[in-house]
Amino acid sequence: MSFIPYGRQDISEADIQTVVEVLRSDFLTQGPAVPAFEEAVSHYCGAKHAIAVNSATSALHIACLALGVGEGDIVWTSPITFVASANCALYCGASVDFVDIDSRTYNLSVDQLQIKLEQARQKNCLPKVVIPVHLCGQPCEMEQIHQLSQEYGFRIIEDASHAIGGKYQGQPIGNGLYSDITIFSFHPVKIITTAEGGMTLTNNTALAERMMLLRSHGITRDTKQMTHEPDGAWYYQQIDLGFNYRMTDMQAALGLSQMQRLDNFVQRRHELAQHYDELLAHLPITLPWQHPDSHSGLHLYVIRLQLDVIKLTHREVFDALRQQGIGVNLHYIPVHTQPYYQAIGFKQGTFPQAERYYQEAISLPMFSSMTNEQQEYVCSTLTAILSK
Incomplete structure (x- = not known):
């Protein structure tokens, strides 16, 4: 792969x-x-x-x-x-x-x-x-x-x-x-x-x-x-x-x-998100929650690790996925923790929900041309990593 x-x-x-x-x-x-x-x-x-x-x-x-x-x-x-x-x-x-x-x-x-x-x-x-x-x-x-x-x-x-x-x-x-x-x-x-x-x-x-x-x-x-x-x-x-x-x-x-393909792109992203929901439901992670008033464009599919259950750290899971050829990312580092913003007076601990999110979040691959085979590889790899 x-x-x-x-x-x-x-x-x-x-x-x-x-x-x-x-x-x-x-x-x-x-x-x-x-x-x-x-x-x-x-x-x-x-x-x-x-x-x-x-x-x-x-x-x-x-x-x-x-x-x-x-x-x-x-x-x-x-x-x-x-x-x-x-x-x-x-x-x-x-x-x-x-x-x-x-x-x-x-x-x-x-x-x-x-x-x-x-x-x-x-x-x-x-x-x-x-x-x-x-x-x-x-x-x-x-x-x-x-x-x-x-x-x-x-x-x-x-x-x-x-x-x-x-x-x-x-x-x-x-x-x-x-x-x-x-x-x-x-x-x-x-x-x-x-x-x-x-x-x-x-x-x-x-x-x-x-x-x-x-x-x-x-x-x-x-x-x-x-x-x-x-x-x-x-x-x-x-x-x-x-x-x-x-x-x-x-x-x-x-x-x-x-x-001309925008609606098709969004539809495919929703198909991928639904498949992710099904394939990952058994894992110790928090899946994305959709507000009933919204129909997301689904630019990203973000999971949160349940670190009190998983024996690995956030970074260990992230690095293990990268090592298996899965280009996960993290969206985003809380802006107030960036050195520039710390220098103008913001402090760690000010926005606890944002900081907790950062400690647990991983963006899984999500793009309209993603194949079912690629997605299943992502899910099986993540399952194997979290079962260790």
């Missing part, structure tokens, strides 16, 4: 041909594929606007800026996420804090959020923005988070980097019903890919226009946004300090092709 990664892209001949067509066209960077990809994603999700960028990190950054995050503001997110979910606030000059996770979904805990909000209100230090992270593709409890936003006055960015193709309360993630902005990632291990790439979605036209400006140097060719009539057909104005966060036409063409 060859090495089995925890995740990988699924590239078809149709995907390749679509990119080749762009390479043979007049547009490699900014052409018709970018708006076509944006339209496909916004239509699929039921959002009014979609803005394609070069990564989900860039998407998070311009989303924070569009919502006015700056010096003196506070942004809250989950400690179990990739560092970009927190770093985006720091890029804007704001400070960041975390809300501990729910013990079953591993998403930001609504109960802990409400407790922390009430404490923050009493101290007059409420967050400007909260960034719930849809870990593994399972959406957070967005209706309750939205209700809290109405009471406590914060804005919401859904970090749905793992979650395109999933649903919440029967509706597509990304429709913006309970948030200001939603973020998707199209990294190769995600559900669909543009190689590198990301996207912001919103129903707010003013936010969309601001993010479009910020992704391209703060430059506009829209005469309605200019300070005076253009000098000629060549004219543009820089009206803000933006960035080079644009997606290329080659990337967008790949994404547009991949969108």
Whole structure:
């Protein structure tokens, strides 16, 4: 059995041909594929606007800026996420804090959020923005988070980097019903890919226009946004300090092709998850729990070792799987335990559920092209390791 990664892209001949067509066209960077990809994603999700960028990190950054995050503001997110979910606030000059996770979904805990909000209100230090992270593709409890936003006055960015193709309360993630902005990632291990790439979605036209400006140097060719009539057909104005966060036409063409198989990708991931549930049910591990309101995109399949029963350590199980050619991973190291965040004042022990999760979690291989044979090898190998 060859090495089995925890995740990988699924590239078809149709995907390749679509990119080749762009390479043979007049547009490699900014052409018709970018708006076509944006339209496909916004239509699929039921959002009014979609803005394609070069990564989900860039998407998070311009989303924070569009919502006015700056010096003196506070942004809250989950400690179990990739560092970009927190770093985006720091890029804007704001400070960041975390809300501990729910013990079953591993998403930001609504109960802990409400407790922390009430404490923050009493101290007059409420967050400007909260960034719930849809870990593994399972959406957070967005209706309750939205209700809290109405009471406590914060804005919401859904970090749905793992979650395109999933649903919440029967509706597509990304429709913006309970948030200001939603973020998707199209990294190769995600559900669909543009190689590198990301996207912001919103129903707010003013936010969309601001993010479009910020992704391209703060430059506009829209005469309605200019300070005076253009000098000629060549004219543009820089009206803000933006960035080079644009997606290329080659990337967008790949994404547009991949969108045609998105539902199939998610369906296959659910088949794999169900098979994992069946094959691993007898082991001393905790299997993923799905909230009844959610239909996960299933970017990841995370198990937790019952270390009080297993005679091996977390690291021993992880290393044993790697030694057998199974590319397990760990999503994620709690952000507040990273040296950079420790240096700015965060301490071990602050978010106990997140820290316990880290001590027990392992991401098993999960990708749409994974074969039944590969999956059965993963399960039989894990069974053998845990029986020792």
